[in-house]
Amino acid sequence: MPTIEEQVAELKSQFDAMNNKTPANKLAIIAFSGDLDKALAAFIIATGAVAMGMEVVMFFTFWGTPILRDKNKNVGGKDTMGKMFGTMLPKGPEKVKLSKMNMAGMGTAMMKSLMKKKNVASLEEMIALAEELGVKIFICEMSMDLMGFKREEMITYNGLQYAGVASFLAEANDSRVQLFI
Amino acid sequence: MPTIEEQVAELKSQFDAMNNKTPANKLAIIAFSGDLDKALAAFIIATGAVAMGMEVVMFFTFWGTPILRDKNKNVGGKDTMGKMFGTMLPKGPEKVKLSKMNMAGMGTAMMKSLMKKKNVASLEEMIALAEELGVKIFICEMSMDLMGFKREEMITYNGLQYAGVASFLAEANDSRVQLFI
Amino acid sequence: MPTIEEQVAELKSQFDAMNNKTPANKLAIIAFSGDLDKALAAFIIATGAVAMGMEVVMFFTFWGTPILRDKNKNVGGKDTMGKMFGTMLPKGPEKVKLSKMNMAGMGTAMMKSLMKKKNVASLEEMIALAEELGVKIFICEMSMDLMGFKREEMITYNGLQYAGVASFLAEANDSRVQLFI
Numbered sequence: 001m002p003t004i005e006e007q008v009a010e011l012k013s014q015f016d017a018m019n020n021k022t023p024a025n026k027l028a029i030i031a032f033s034g035d036l037d038k039a040l041a042a043f044i045i046a047t048g049a050v051a052m053g054m055e056v057v058m059f060f061t062f063w064g065t066p067i068l069r070d071k072n073k074n075v076g077g078k079d080t081m082g083k084m085f086g087t088m089l090p091k092g093p094e095k096v097k098l099s100k101m102n103m104a105g106m107g108t109a110m111m112k113s114l115m116k117k118k119n120v121a122s123l124e125e126m127i128a129l130a131e132e133l134g135v136k137i138f139i140c141e142m143s144m145d146l147m148g149f150k151r152e153e154m155i156t157y158n159g160l161q162y163a164g165v166a167s168f169l170a171e172a173n174d175s176r177v178q179l180f181i
Numbered sequence: 182m183p184t185i186e187e188q189v190a191e192l193k194s195q196f197d198a199m200n201n202k203t204p205a206n207k208l209a210i211i212a213f214s215g216d217l218d219k220a221l222a223a224f225i226i227a228t229g230a231v232a233m234g235m236e237v238v239m240f241f242t243f244w245g246t247p248i249l250r251d252k253n254k255n256v257g258g259k260d261t262m263g264k265m266f267g268t269m270l271p272k273g274p275e276k277v278k279l280s281k282m283n284m285a286g287m288g289t290a291m292m293k294s295l296m297k298k299k300n301v302a303s304l305e306e307m308i309a310l311a312e313e314l315g316v317k318i319f320i321c322e323m324s325m326d327l328m329g330f331k332r333e334e335m336i337t338y339n340g341l342q343y344a345g346v347a348s349f350l351a352e353a354n355d356s357r358v359q360l361f362i
Numbered sequence: 363m364p365t366i367e368e369q370v371a372e373l374k375s376q377f378d379a380m381n382n383k384t385p386a387n388k389l390a391i392i393a394f395s396g397d398l399d400k401a402l403a404a405f406i407i408a409t410g411a412v413a414m415g416m417e418v419v420m421f422f423t424f425w426g427t428p429i430l431r432d433k434n435k436n437v438g439g440k441d442t443m444g445k446m447f448g449t450m451l452p453k454g455p456e457k458v459k460l461s462k463m464n465m466a467g468m469g470t471a472m473m474k475s476l477m478k479k480k481n482v483a484s485l486e487e488m489i490a491l492a493e494e495l496g497v498k499i500f501i502c503e504m505s506m507d508l509m510g511f512k513r514e515e516m517i518t519y520n521g522l523q524y525a526g527v528a529s530f531l532a533e534a535n536d537s538r539v540q541l542f543i
Binding site: 185186189192193196199200203206208218219222225226229230232233235280281282291292295296299301357358359360361362 | 366369370373376377380383385392394396423424425443446450504507508526527528531532534535537540541542
């Protein structure tokens, strides 16, 4: 039978081990969608979580990637496929469309004017707010490669990182809340 | 060196602190989608979780919001935009369409008749079951405002709350499972 | 006032109770979507998580179900509805289409050739890799029944299980990360 001191020491070490496994007060979002409505939802949730004291990481992948292109940055030297993706995918948050009721752009335009009237921040403003609040952004390296995007054409964002799925999973595994949007 | 009594007291207080941070046996769902298939999935998961002893909170936002309109309630006094959204978006669970194979409504009708034949509950029945089981429903205030919906046109549901993203995040942060549907 | 021994015993039992409630180092994915891009994302995340030491369970439901049909297996004896679903839904991973830019199949074909060129594994290869890595796959019984699929027409996959939502929820509730894709 261990002494009481040994029992307490053992309990302490078990407790510390569990404490190390406990996820941080963090939200991890996979921003997969290229739709305006889902991108807005992702940023509303992300900035709301920071306001509540949570740490937030967003991982932009697949159709979410072109949302973070900078409309004022142009790069050359792309191959045919890269040029095609570059032309067909939205160039930055202002070009992103609604998933429903887009109606050849009219629905998206209406929604934007409505958001302005109702004092809901635009996607561009949301990104700026996220940066100010310290939301971490990861861009998926595989998506960049597949779509032929170059780093020089992406937005300037404090602390922006290019990362693989493993880096994101490490964050997700240490977070209390995870969402695939 | 603290006495054994002091060590135990310290361990107890650390343990209590961790216990307070441990998420509840709860499922938090963001019901973003306005598609019949996704709404069904959300309610099947929600009611299944209650049956397993979990607490469940659903947050209806964006296209998920009109699912909770009551087809028998009509309200006046909407502005032009509100009238447009009111007309274009489905009025309640019976009007919601499949995301795929809708085929001008035929696919949705077929799926519904098939569900009936296979004894799968309809979306209307699922909502009633969720209410009976005590699934908590939050409706996003921002979506209500954007789409011009009024509280008087939404379904009657026990304990229904209108809430912002912060209220939902507080629930999600205290839940073991979170899903964006 | 309990003795110090009693206090330590009580703390131990509270600690054990909490330890039992602590979720496993596991990822639970609901593979709802029938889109190539989302299915790829699901498998990239799943296999990446195994590589990081996590256990992974995928639950294929609704449009995700036909992805796991085997193109070389044919079954008879279906009713009219079952035949219709059988014809209209993709027969296995090679027939799955992009959610965006499908452009009558051209976009999907281009994306596949691009993935090959960039050494990104195809969906078929991903499924084989997942099997090799021990990713657990559950197929939703209700979806099988609704779509009229028979077990004999699904892929051969080590440890494949047919399960209801309750079995999946039990896994999700014991996992650190959950995603609805």
